[in-house]
Amino acid sequence: MRIHPLTGEFALPADETAFLVHQLPQTRALLGYTLVFCTLFYVAFSISDLAALGYGPTYLKLCAARAVVAATAGTCAWLAYHRPLSLHATRIAACVADVVALACFMFIAVLRPDEFHWHAMSLGIMLIVIYLFIPNSFSNALVLAWGATAVFLALTVTYGRLTAADDVTMVMLLVLANAFGALAARRFNQVSREEYQARVQLQHTAARDHLTGCFNRRYLHETLMRPGQVRAAEHGGLVTVVLCDIDHFKRINDTYGHASGDAVLRSFADLLRRMTRDGVDSVVRYGGEEFLAILPGTDLEGGIHLAERLRTRFADTSVLTDDGTEHVRTTASFGVACADPAADGGHHVLRDLIAIADKLMYDAKRGGRDRVHARCACANDAAGPGRERPRRAGLVNRR
Numbered sequence: 537m538r539i540h541p542l543t544g545e546f547a548l549p550a551d552e553t554a555f556l557v558h559q560l561p562q563t564r565a566l567l568g569y570t571l572v573f574c575t576l577f578y579v580a581f582s583i584s585d586l587a588a589l590g591y592g593p594t595y596l597k598l599c600a601a602r603a604v605v606a607a608t609a610g611t612c613a614w615l616a617y618h619r620p621l622s623l624h625a626t627r628i629a630a631c632v633a634d635v636v637a638l639a640c641f642m643f644i645a646v647l648r649p650d651e652f653h654w655h656a657m658s659l660g661i662m663l664i665v666i667y668l669f670i671p672n673s674f675s676n677a678l679v680l681a682w683g684a685t686a687v688f689l690a691l692t693v694t695y696g697r698l699t700a701a702d703d704v705t706m707v708m709l710l711v712l713a714n715a716f717g718a719l720a721a722r723r724f725n726q727v728s729r730e731e732y733q734a735r736v737q738l739q740h741t742a743a744r745d746h747l748t749g750c751f752n753r754r755y756l757h758e759t760l761m762r763p764g765q766v767r768a769a770e771h772g773g774l775v776t777v778v779l780c781d782i783d784h785f786k787r788i789n790d791t792y793g794h795a796s797g798d799a800v801l802r803s804f805a806d807l808l809r810r811m812t813r814d815g816v817d818s819v820v821r822y823g824g825e826e827f828l829a830i831l832p833g834t835d836l837e838g839g840i841h842l843a844e845r846l847r848t849r850f851a852d853t854s855v856l857t858d859d860g861t862e863h864v865r866t867t868a869s870f871g872v873a874c875a876d877p878a879a880d881g882g883h884h885v886l887r888d889l890i891a892i893a894d895k896l897m898y899d900a901k902r903g904g905r906d907r908v909h910a911r912c913a914c915a916n917d918a919a920g921p922g923r924e925r926p927r928r929a930g931l932v933n934r935r
């Protein structure tokens with residue numbers, strides 16, 4: 537997660553999107569409040585139109601312009617606050633409100649040409665608001681602010697009745713507002729992303745086993761086992777769990793040392809993670825040398841297929857001992873269980889499946905190790921819920 541040094545935003549679009557999605561509720565609230573606040577001031581400033589122009593057609597035109605801004609900003613604020621706007625839509629709403637407000641501001645400036653020095657001050661404040669308070673991307677804010685500055689300076693030259701010294705001061709003032717606005721926005725972007733980075737890092741550390749990088753049991757219990765967490769329907773129906781236990785692991789520790797045992801654990805975990813689907817399946821270090829794979833949208837055959845591939849690949853894998861002098865080889869035993877997560881409203885499906893898989897895995901141990909035992913716990917399964925399915929050559933209870 538690298539932060540871009542110029543914008544203060546994440547350099548990778550995927551990281552930036554994840555951050556923005558995480559921030560979306562606050563972003564929508566900020567956009568809503570800021571637009572309402574700015575609109576109130578924008579409308580209140582019609583008093584200054586009245587003071588400068590008196591009541592008449594020009595004043596009414598300016599009132600109409602301010603009403604357009606109030607209507608646009610009010611609509612955007614209402615949408616941001618009451619509708620579940622997407623990231624993209626929130627940015628469009630921010631840009632539309634900015635563009636309409638700036639366009640009307642230019643119109644007002646042209647109709648009050650004697651006060652360009654005051655308008656410059658107002659624009660300076662509007663630029664700070666665009667950089668800091670209207671949530672947008674750094675590049676959008678930059679384009680809007682510098683675009684408004686260029687248009688305003690062009691209008692000053694065309695309509696303003698200022699001295700050359702006033703023009704220079706005005707340019708300096710607006711450049712200053714842009715520079716400080718951009719620097720402050722960059723710093724704000726950076727600080728909020730650093731905070732997010734720290735939060736993600738903390739969540740990652742709290743959820744993972746530090747030896748293998750797999751999820752830990754706390755994450756299993758607090759997150760994965762929460763009702764509704766396993767949404768197999770998205771992936772087509774059933775959920776399958778595979779419980780894996782490395783065989784004779786104590787012997788490896790006793791023979792080659794604890795560090796070599798750790799290397800075997802890491803090698804098994806790597807294999808398991810490589811063979812499962814990133815972002816769909818979850819791999820948990822369930823105990824010392826026990827691992828659990830949760831496979832949403834996978835039927836029993838799929839679970840057995842994974843366990844079999846894992847079994848054969850692991851049996852063929854040799855891990856170098858800590859001192860690099862010997863190769864350690866061992867096997868693993870597997871319990872595979874499958875169920876329909878919708879069956880009991882999804883409340884205890886994982887807990888029950890893990891219990892079944894655990895029993896099957898111990899059956900595999902008792903049956904001689906290096907084998908896969910499997911069972912479907914689906915209510916509509918031919919063998920009935922919780923009962924072992926008829927043996928299928930090459931699939932169930934296979935070594």
Ligand SMILES: Nc1nc2c(ncn2[C@@H]2O[C@H](COP(=O)(O)OP(=O)(O)OP(=O)(O)O)[C@@H](O)[C@H]2O)c(=O)[nH]1
Pocket residue numbers: 747781782783784785786787789793794795796797798801823824825901905
């Ligand atoms: N190196 C290492 N060993 C661990 C770790 N966690 C647990 N162990 C060891 O794993 C071993 C598990 O031994 P057992 O439960 O007897 O299982 P086993 O020797 O694999 O026997 P079976 O499961 O019946 O094949 C114990 O000696 C634990 O000390 C760890 O993080 N690193």
